[in-house]
Each structure stands twice: as structure tokens, then as C-alpha cells.
Amino acid sequence: MAMENLSIQERQLNTIDKEYIAHVRKSDGSEQLLYDHLTGTAEIAKNLATKIGLPLSGELIGLVHDLGKYSQAFQTYIRDSITYDNYKDLDLDEDEEAEILLKGKPKRGSVDHSTAGAIYLYEQFENISTSRIDKITREKTKIGQGQLLADILFICVASHHSGMVNVVDKEGNRYLQNRKQKEEDKSHYQESLTNATNNDVFSHLDKKVKSATLKEFTNIIASLLVDKSSTDKQKDFYIGFYARMLFSCLIDADRSNSIAFEYPSQAHLLNYSRPDWQTAIDKVEALYDGFANKAKNSPPNPINHQRNLIASTCYETGQKAQGIYTLTVPTGGGKTLASLRFAVQHAKRHNLDRIIYIIPFTSIIEQNAQEVRDILEEKLADGSYVGDWVLEQHSNLEPDLQTWQSKLIMDNWNAPIVFTTMVQFLESCFGGGTKGVRRLHQLSRAVLIFDEIQTLPINCYYLFCNAINFLTSHANSTAVLCTATQPVLNSLPIEHNGSLNPATEIVGNRDQLTELFDTLKRVEIHDHTEKPKDLDSLTDYISENFDKYASTLVIVNTKIWASQLYQSLAESLPEDELYHLSTGQCALHRKDLLAQIRARLKQGLPTLVISTQLIEAGVDVSFASVIRFLAGLDSIAQASGRCNRHGEMRDENGNPTKGQVFIVKPDKESLSKLPTIKLGKEQMENHILPLLSQAENRDKHLLDPNIMTDFFRVFYITDFAKQQMAYPVKQTDGKSFGSDTIFGWTSNNSLNPAVDNDNASRLKNGQFPKLWQSFMDAGRAFKAIDAPTKAVIVPYGDEGRMLITALYGTQFNDKDFYKLVQKVQQYSVNVFPYMFDKLQQEHAIEQVRDTGIFTLSEKFYDEHMGLNTVGDSKLGFIEGF
Incomplete structure (x- = not known):
């Protein structure tokens, strides 16, 4: 006009x-x-x-x-x-x-x-x-x-x-x-x-x-x-x-x-300016110099020797070209510090903007972040830190549909070193709306360190592999896949979907890997799955094990089993000897419990812990014995890493001895909502355990990297795995849209008739390449299928309750509100939609104005179990309020 x-x-x-x-x-x-x-x-x-x-x-x-x-x-x-x-x-x-x-x-x-x-x-x-x-x-x-x-x-x-x-x-x-x-x-x-x-x-x-x-x-x-x-x-x-x-x-x-x-x-x-990576390098190298000086004055320790070799290799590899690397190291091999050594060297060498640690569970973010913060930042007497190196993202507090306010408090990973979760990484890459995608560009010009990569959801395999291929080939980033149980992502079964581009193993070739795992073998694994056990039998089995070893960790596959075993064992054990860990507890609650557990273990006090699998990926604890419910080999190997973790166990003569790991099978277990664990369990029963029983394999052990590779190869060719890897799309009623997948919707959309009709002509008219994607449908389906959780702030401890009060009392435009939101992340529990709805029906949660941040009533949070939907929780830790 x-x-x-x-x-x-x-x-x-x-x-x-x-x-x-x-x-x-x-x-x-x-x-x-x-x-x-x-x-x-x-x-x-x-x-x-x-x-x-x-x-x-x-x-x-x-x-x-x-x-x-x-x-x-x-x-x-x-x-x-x-x-x-x-x-x-x-x-x-x-x-x-x-x-x-x-x-x-x-x-x-x-x-x-x-x-x-x-x-x-x-x-x-x-x-x-x-x-x-x-x-x-x-x-x-x-x-x-x-x-x-x-x-x-x-x-x-x-x-x-x-x-x-x-x-x-x-x-x-x-x-x-x-x-x-x-x-x-x-x-x-x-x-x-x-x-x-x-x-x-x-x-x-x-x-x-x-x-x-x-x-x-x-x-x-x-x-x-x-x-x-x-x-x-x-x-x-x-x-x-x-x-x-x-x-x-x-x-x-x-x-x-x-x-x-x-x-x-x-x-x-x-505001953000590229950090002085040399400052970080100097602090990291000072730490390793201290390790070296300490080693000179200490008896030879083969585990520490191998850790130093790994760290030295990471230092050298950090000077090399950008691309995809794997860091395959047995649990307890010092992956966090070694990967940091690689990352700071690599960031300086290639003039990169940041280092991002992507971790599977919020339960280990704070542990790993604190380890890095202790190196790079100055700790004050009150426990706070001076320095702006490390940012932790514990959870996602924003609502599904953002308000104006929630858009403003969004954390956009604006820090030199970021610790976040795999869920947040995947949401940034593939989620709908504008909430997660705001951070996506931060994945360029970065070192991306994926800790415990074996926990990657199987339905995200092709999405993940192609995102990493893009970021490393076209966005000037480097990816490091860290784990003791390296999945074979570079040889996935459906060729045209694209596997991970070739990766360089930092530790070395297959023979060097085998030698490393043999040297760092600190446990013996026993298969006790021949006879499934009910609750009473398992209670007796665990009690006998605890009597013998005095420190026992039990890892189960479901929260129901964790709760039942805890309550069953609590009937006969002193309260201070028995602990329960699950994602029903907020990050700080788990941190405090783990601190108590570590203190007891260090003092040699009897300690029995019942936990879901959240403890087996990277949590630094060491027990004399571990009992693991039957699952995939990767889960069993990770559980073994919580046993004799540092090779500290000795016999009466002071000679090194091995920790003991026992695999058991419950008589009843509902894994319908955990299909990956179910499939891993089946492959162990049908292929891996029988394989090791053969005469020619009896000198091998479950933690051998070659056995691990065999497990993943068998796992990937199952019909379930092949059907899941491209993220199949289902309607809300659970019915399939046919063969549609999110990977298809975000690539060539080959199953869409509107696209197929144009494919033949797009080369003729010079329109290749051309966009065909169903971006919004893919984003909505990604969140719907993944059953996204919502974060709820819980009243754990005196400070948790005071922070909740502060949330309601602080105006949004107050300059301290942003910092307050960051603080309360460690008091959040992620709940699934059905649980969130139930809590709303019970009037157990309340929203802080229109920020999309929800808080939980104190009677719905328990000092032992965490989130309690019954509303009869005992909050012994907040007496006096």
C-alpha cells in the first residue's frame, strides 16, 4: 500500500x-x-x-x-x-x-x-x-x-x-x-x-x-x-x-x-566473550602436576598408572583435528578429569567458544560440575564460588507454552563450561516451540562431551547420530563420546538413515583397549539368575550378602522394586544403615544422601543402599559388593563400576582383592514402560550368558570390550531395535501413523504423498535441494512420544522451604529473580504427566504466579522416599517450621 x-x-x-x-x-x-x-x-x-x-x-x-x-x-x-x-x-x-x-x-x-x-x-x-x-x-x-x-x-x-x-x-x-x-x-x-x-x-x-x-x-x-x-x-x-x-x-x-x-x-x-582457555589449562595442568608429585612418594598403583596414561593421551589428542572421538574407559578410570584435559586443550587449539558436558541424569550433574568447579573457580568459606566458568542446568522449569516472563528467564547456556542433560540436548535439537531451540546455536564452535553415551535412548539413535555428524562436519564442533560400554553407533543396521561418522578412539586400538580393561578389572561377576526370586527371597538374599560384605549396593530396574525392597529390609535393619535412592528425590536430596553414604563407606560402617539405575552411570561410590537385577550388559558393566571402584579393597595380608558383583533375576517385573531394559535383559539371557559358557570363551569376562561390542551388535539387529532407532511416530491413542518417523519428518519426508509426488520432478526443475520437512509435527511428536516430564520444586530442607517462600515473595522484575530460579533447580523433581495431573487433583502443587514454575506441598515429600503422592510424608528434616 x-x-x-x-x-x-x-x-x-x-x-x-x-x-x-x-x-x-x-x-x-x-x-x-x-x-x-x-x-x-x-x-x-x-x-x-x-x-x-x-x-x-x-x-x-x-x-x-x-x-x-x-x-x-x-x-x-x-x-x-x-x-x-x-x-x-x-x-x-x-x-x-x-x-x-x-x-x-x-x-x-x-x-x-x-x-x-x-x-x-x-x-x-x-x-x-x-x-x-x-x-x-x-x-x-x-x-x-x-x-x-x-x-x-x-x-x-x-x-x-x-x-x-x-x-x-x-x-x-x-x-x-x-x-x-x-x-x-x-x-x-x-x-x-x-x-x-x-x-x-x-x-x-x-x-x-x-x-x-x-x-x-x-x-x-x-x-x-x-x-x-x-x-x-x-x-x-x-x-x-x-x-x-x-x-x-x-x-x-x-x-x-x-x-x-x-x-x-x-x-x-x-554478554559473552570467549574465555581465556590458557587460564583453564594452567589450572588443569597444576592439578595433574600435583598427581604426579604425589605418585612419586607413594607405592606403585596400577590403577593410578592407567589413569595417568589415559589423561596423557587426552592431553595429546586435544591438539589434534576437530571431529568425533570416543573415550572408552572402564568405570573409575578418571573420565571426567581426562575429558576436561582434552577439552580445554582442544578449545584453545581451535579457538572454540565453550565446552558442554551432556550427562544422562540430573543426579550426577552436580557431582561432575563441582569437580570441574573446584579446579577452575575459587571456593569461599561459605561454600560459594568466585568465577564464571561453570553453569549447571539441573532441570527445565519453563512451561510447555511459554509466557512472556518464562521466555526472559530462559537459560541459554551462556557460559564457558556448561553441564546439562541428554534430554535438554535432544530437546534443543528436535523439540517443538521456541524453548529449547534458543540454545541450539551454542552447540556450534564447541567441544561436546557426552558422558555415559550408552544411556542414549534407542529411539533417538538416528536423530542423534545425524545431529552429531552435522555439528562436527558443518558447525565447527568436536564431539567426545565417553563411556565404559561404548555403543557401536557407527554401524547401525539401516544404512540409508545414516550411522555416526567414523570416530577416533582416544585410548588407542582394540588391543590397547583390551589391555586397559584387563588392567583395571577390579571385580568378579557371578551369574545367579538360574532361579528367579520373589520379594521374600530377595530380601533374605540381600540380607545375607550385607551380613557378609558390610557394604552392599542393590540396583533394580523399577521404582516399585526399589520401594518394596527398601520397606521390606527396613523391618529388620537399623535406619542409619539403610538408604533409598530414586528420581523421586530432588538433586540436592540425593546429593546429601550420597554424602552420608560416602562418609559411612569411608569409615567402614555397614551401609546398604537400594537404588534405581540412576546410580550406575558415573556416580562416584565404591561398595564391597553389588547386586544387580538382570538387564543389558551395558547396565551390568556400569553397576560393576560402583564396586571396588578405586581398587582399594585388600585382603588380610594387604594384597589387592576384587569386589563381588552378583546378577539376580526377580520373579515378577513389569518392564513394559522400559522396553530398552527389557530387550537388553532378553539379549543377555539368550545370547551373551550362553556365549560365555562356551569352552572357548571361558577365559573371557563380561567386561571385555569385545564382548560388549558383541552385545550391542546382537542388540541392534533385533526387530524392536531397528523399528525404534528412527523414532517411530504414534498418535496420542498409541496407534501408529504407519511407518512415519521423526527422522523421516526432519529429513526427506519420503512417506508423505505430497513429497513423493514431487520427488521425481525436483531434479528436473533444478530445485534440488529443497525443503520437505514437517518441522512442527516432528517437534510435537518428539515431546509427545518422549512423555515429557515437568519440574516441580520440592520443600527439601530448611533452605528449600525458604527458597519456595522467596519465589512467591520476589517480584519477577527483581534483579535477583533469575539467580533465584537457578538456585531452585537443585530442589526440583521431574514428574511424568499422569503424576503431575494427580498432584494437581490433590491440590499438592501450586504455580508461582504465571512463571510456569510449580512448587510442591510439604506433606507430599518424604525424607526417605522423596515424592509421595499419598500426602502422608514425614518431613523430619524440616522440623521447627
């Missing part, structure tokens, strides 16, 4: 509204000019997108993402909201309003302000093409065309409030095409474009900028397409992942600019 075509009334409105605004600060009513928000967001997005080689694309999507706010409809809307003091969730678009209605919440007014910018960028690039000489074939081909760039830029801008939209949906509807054709009265495109042009928003955007943007994009896509090791399906996945990475840059830039305006006192939290 040209200015001369505006009505007199519209001209008067433009005269009155000389300044277009983007946001209004709720605390004092200050207005953020739209021009300032757009240019500020563009600057941040450009800097972030530089990491993935697309700075100009990042700048453009930042510049136009809120173009629709130049419409009179939006300006009237925002000013009415100010007038009526109803400035809430003003950035919701129509698509997100639909989500609100689906959840049964009341509809609030909104104005679409993202489609306009998306249409603008699409029109700038849709008809531009470029040619390039293929370095391998020397042929001139059309790749990286403007059409593909136009689609990617459109998706990024159109999606920045709803999460990435579909190109086509699961029913075959062409959502993206329809969104491009949105009517003027809903998109306000021409009106917004005219007003933005009059305000010099596009003053620097000329043909040279567009040409440079396309050239930069073409170079990126060309490097992807000439990769002969990737299938076409993988290349489609990588193109979609590029789009998601660029989208991440926009989301973080938009949110960060908004935070800086809304909460100026918190703006410093958004």
Missing part, C-alpha cells in the same frame, strides 16, 4: 504515531522503539550466525522478524494494551493462539506480526539463482538457489513465536505455501513494508547485500552437497538442521534484546 493511497484518517494516525514501538517495559512504562528492536536484534543475530557461516542471513532475519509491528493494527493493539494495563503475551501470533485454545486456555487478542517479514525476505530471494562449478565433477550446476534460501529465511521469521512451522504436514497439506499467500488484511505486509521503508529500516539492503547473502549461503550448501559419504536423506536432514540452527540464532537474538530492554539490570547476563 503506497503512502498516497492511505486514507485521510490513516494519514492522521501515522502523524499521531510518529514512533513505532515494539515493547513496553512493564515496570515503568518505557517504550522500546521498533527500529531499535529490529536493528538491535539484527546485530545480535548476525554475530550468532557467524558461527555457522551465515552472518548476513542472520542479520536479515533479525532485521525483519517483527516487520508486522509496523502495521497500524499492531500499534493500536499495543497502545490499547498499555491503556488497559493488559500488556501480556503480546508476541503471540495466530498459530500460537491456536495452541492456547487447544489447551483450554482463554483466547487473548493478537496481531500477526511475523508473516510480513517472512514474505518480504521470500520475495527478495525466490527468483534469484546461482551457478557453481562442482570441484569434483567440474560441471556447472545449480545449487544453493535463491528458492531454498528464500524458504529457509521465510520459515525462520514466520516461526519465531510458534516454533518451526511445517513445509508440509503429516496429512500432506502444504502449510508453507499457504502461509506465503496469507491475505493482506491478516499479514499487513504491504502496509508494514511501506512504514518500515519510510523509517529507513532497509536503508542498507541493496543488490550487493542480497548477492553476498546468496553467495554465502550457496557456499555453505555446496560444501554439504559434495559430501560423498552422506546419503540424499542425510543431506535433506542436514539442510533442515541448518534452518534450525539459523532459527536458533534469531530466537536467542530476539529474546536477548527483549531481556536487555525489559530488565536492564540483567543485561550483563547476556
Whole structure:
């Protein structure tokens, strides 16, 4: 709509509204000019997108993402909201309003302000093409065309409030095409474009900028397409992942600019400069120098000798090229410190931004983070630390549908060394909405250390492998897969889905690995599964074992068995000798219990612990004996790592002796909700245990890395495993959508009729590559199938209760609220939806205003068991309140 075509009334409105605004600060009513928000967001997005080689694309999507706010409809809307003091969730678009209605919440007014910018960028690039000489074939081909760039830029801008939209949906509807054709009265495109042009928003955007943007994009896509090791399906996945990475840059830039305006006192939290890795290197090397000096004055210890060899190898490998590495080390081999030694060397060598530790369970985040923090930060007398090296992310406290406030308190991994969970990593890579994806760009230019990689959910195998392939080949990152039980991710059974790219083992070749495991063998494993045991038999069996060894750890597969055994044993054992651990306890509760357990073990006091499998992946405890319910070999090996962990056990003559591990089988066990454990258990019974009973294998042991490889190879070729690896999609009623998978929806969508009909023609018309993904459907299905948990803050201890009180008493715009949210993460328990609903029905949880943070009533939390849905808990640790 040209200015001369505006009505007199519209001209008067433009005269009155000389300044277009983007946001209004709720605390004092200050207005953020739209021009300032757009240019500020563009600057941040450009800097972030530089990491993935697309700075100009990042700048453009930042510049136009809120173009629709130049419409009179939006300006009237925002000013009415100010007038009526109803400035809430003003950035919701129509698509997100639909989500609100689906959840049964009341509809609030909104104005679409993202489609306009998306249409603008699409029109700038849709008809531009470029040619390039293929370095391998020397042929001139059309790749990286403007059409593909136009689609990617459109998706990024159109999606920045709803999460990435579909190109086509699961029913075959062409959502993206329809969104491009949105009517003027809903998109306000021409009106917004005219007003933005009059305000010099596009003053620097000329043909040279567009040409440079396309050239930069073409170079990126060309490097992807000439990769002969990737299938076409993988290349489609990588193109979609590029789009998601660029989208991440926009989301973080938009949110960060908004935070800086809304909460100026918190703006410093958004600033980030690459750390001085040499400082970290000096502190790590000082630690190892101390180890060396101590070893000179101590008797020879083969375990410490092997740990030093591992650490030395990590030091040397840290100087090598970026890529994928494996670090296969027996439990107790010092993986955390050795991997840190590798990471700081590697980060400096390649000028990287951060190190991210991805850990399977929140239960070991604090343990590992503290180990690193003790090295790099100064600990004060009150237990706090000075330094900004380490960030811990214990849980996800934001709601599924974010409020304006929750968007602002989002943690975006803005620290040199981050500890997070595999769940959060996968949510960032594949989850729906804008919550997790904001952090995704932080996975570029980083060292990614995956601890206990064998715990990776089997339905995420292909998604994970291809994400790592992308990050290491196209995003300047290095991945290290750490475990004592290395899964064979580089030879998965369905070839066209793509396995992990070749990895380099840091420790060495197969013979060196075998020697290492033989040297560090500290236990004997006994198979007592011949006769299944009921609750009474198991209680007697455990009691006899405890009488003999005085320190016994029992690891079960389900919370029900943990609870039953604990209660059964509690009838005859002193309270101070018996402990229970499960994910029903918050991280700090488990930490305190583990501290008590370690203290008793160190003093040689009788200690019996009943735990779910959360204790077997990386938790630093050492028992004389371990009893493990039958499960996969990887679980048994990890459980063995909690026995004689440091080789400290001695006989009466002072000679080294081995810990004792016993495998047992319960008579009844419901593993229907734990299919991976069930399958591992079956493969142990049917293949591995019979294999070891053969004469030629009797000199081998269960912890031999060759036996572990055999286990995974047998595991992967089962029908269940092959069906699960690409993340099969099911409806909410449990019925399958056919053969659809999330990996398919995020790659070439080959099972979608709308896509299949175009596949034959896309090469003819020069439109390869082209986007085909069902991004939004994939994001929703990923969360639905994964049965996402919700975090609830529990009243554990005096401080936990006081922090909950502080949450309700602190205003959101208070400068300390962000820090308060970080503190309460260690008081959170993740509960599944059915449990969350039950707690709501019992009025056991309450929301802190509209932040999406929930707290638990004290009578629903027990000092022994943790979360107690009955509501008759005994909180002995908060007496006095």
C-alpha cells in the first residue's frame, strides 16, 4: 500500500504515531522503539550466525522478524494494551493462539506480526539463482538457489513465536505455501513494508547485500552437497538442521534484546566473550602436576598408572583435528578429569567458544560440575564460588507454552563450561516451540562431551547420530563420546538413515583397549539368575550378602522394586544403615544422601543402599559388593563400576582383592514402560550368558570390550531395535501413523504423498535441494512420544522451604529473580504427566504466579522416599517450621 493511497484518517494516525514501538517495559512504562528492536536484534543475530557461516542471513532475519509491528493494527493493539494495563503475551501470533485454545486456555487478542517479514525476505530471494562449478565433477550446476534460501529465511521469521512451522504436514497439506499467500488484511505486509521503508529500516539492503547473502549461503550448501559419504536423506536432514540452527540464532537474538530492554539490570547476563582457555589449562595442568608429585612418594598403583596414561593421551589428542572421538574407559578410570584435559586443550587449539558436558541424569550433574568447579573457580568459606566458568542446568522449569516472563528467564547456556542433560540436548535439537531451540546455536564452535553415551535412548539413535555428524562436519564442533560400554553407533543396521561418522578412539586400538580393561578389572561377576526370586527371597538374599560384605549396593530396574525392597529390609535393619535412592528425590536430596553414604563407606560402617539405575552411570561410590537385577550388559558393566571402584579393597595380608558383583533375576517385573531394559535383559539371557559358557570363551569376562561390542551388535539387529532407532511416530491413542518417523519428518519426508509426488520432478526443475520437512509435527511428536516430564520444586530442607517462600515473595522484575530460579533447580523433581495431573487433583502443587514454575506441598515429600503422592510424608528434616 503506497503512502498516497492511505486514507485521510490513516494519514492522521501515522502523524499521531510518529514512533513505532515494539515493547513496553512493564515496570515503568518505557517504550522500546521498533527500529531499535529490529536493528538491535539484527546485530545480535548476525554475530550468532557467524558461527555457522551465515552472518548476513542472520542479520536479515533479525532485521525483519517483527516487520508486522509496523502495521497500524499492531500499534493500536499495543497502545490499547498499555491503556488497559493488559500488556501480556503480546508476541503471540495466530498459530500460537491456536495452541492456547487447544489447551483450554482463554483466547487473548493478537496481531500477526511475523508473516510480513517472512514474505518480504521470500520475495527478495525466490527468483534469484546461482551457478557453481562442482570441484569434483567440474560441471556447472545449480545449487544453493535463491528458492531454498528464500524458504529457509521465510520459515525462520514466520516461526519465531510458534516454533518451526511445517513445509508440509503429516496429512500432506502444504502449510508453507499457504502461509506465503496469507491475505493482506491478516499479514499487513504491504502496509508494514511501506512504514518500515519510510523509517529507513532497509536503508542498507541493496543488490550487493542480497548477492553476498546468496553467495554465502550457496557456499555453505555446496560444501554439504559434495559430501560423498552422506546419503540424499542425510543431506535433506542436514539442510533442515541448518534452518534450525539459523532459527536458533534469531530466537536467542530476539529474546536477548527483549531481556536487555525489559530488565536492564540483567543485561550483563547476556554478554559473552570467549574465555581465556590458557587460564583453564594452567589450572588443569597444576592439578595433574600435583598427581604426579604425589605418585612419586607413594607405592606403585596400577590403577593410578592407567589413569595417568589415559589423561596423557587426552592431553595429546586435544591438539589434534576437530571431529568425533570416543573415550572408552572402564568405570573409575578418571573420565571426567581426562575429558576436561582434552577439552580445554582442544578449545584453545581451535579457538572454540565453550565446552558442554551432556550427562544422562540430573543426579550426577552436580557431582561432575563441582569437580570441574573446584579446579577452575575459587571456593569461599561459605561454600560459594568466585568465577564464571561453570553453569549447571539441573532441570527445565519453563512451561510447555511459554509466557512472556518464562521466555526472559530462559537459560541459554551462556557460559564457558556448561553441564546439562541428554534430554535438554535432544530437546534443543528436535523439540517443538521456541524453548529449547534458543540454545541450539551454542552447540556450534564447541567441544561436546557426552558422558555415559550408552544411556542414549534407542529411539533417538538416528536423530542423534545425524545431529552429531552435522555439528562436527558443518558447525565447527568436536564431539567426545565417553563411556565404559561404548555403543557401536557407527554401524547401525539401516544404512540409508545414516550411522555416526567414523570416530577416533582416544585410548588407542582394540588391543590397547583390551589391555586397559584387563588392567583395571577390579571385580568378579557371578551369574545367579538360574532361579528367579520373589520379594521374600530377595530380601533374605540381600540380607545375607550385607551380613557378609558390610557394604552392599542393590540396583533394580523399577521404582516399585526399589520401594518394596527398601520397606521390606527396613523391618529388620537399623535406619542409619539403610538408604533409598530414586528420581523421586530432588538433586540436592540425593546429593546429601550420597554424602552420608560416602562418609559411612569411608569409615567402614555397614551401609546398604537400594537404588534405581540412576546410580550406575558415573556416580562416584565404591561398595564391597553389588547386586544387580538382570538387564543389558551395558547396565551390568556400569553397576560393576560402583564396586571396588578405586581398587582399594585388600585382603588380610594387604594384597589387592576384587569386589563381588552378583546378577539376580526377580520373579515378577513389569518392564513394559522400559522396553530398552527389557530387550537388553532378553539379549543377555539368550545370547551373551550362553556365549560365555562356551569352552572357548571361558577365559573371557563380561567386561571385555569385545564382548560388549558383541552385545550391542546382537542388540541392534533385533526387530524392536531397528523399528525404534528412527523414532517411530504414534498418535496420542498409541496407534501408529504407519511407518512415519521423526527422522523421516526432519529429513526427506519420503512417506508423505505430497513429497513423493514431487520427488521425481525436483531434479528436473533444478530445485534440488529443497525443503520437505514437517518441522512442527516432528517437534510435537518428539515431546509427545518422549512423555515429557515437568519440574516441580520440592520443600527439601530448611533452605528449600525458604527458597519456595522467596519465589512467591520476589517480584519477577527483581534483579535477583533469575539467580533465584537457578538456585531452585537443585530442589526440583521431574514428574511424568499422569503424576503431575494427580498432584494437581490433590491440590499438592501450586504455580508461582504465571512463571510456569510449580512448587510442591510439604506433606507430599518424604525424607526417605522423596515424592509421595499419598500426602502422608514425614518431613523430619524440616522440623521447627
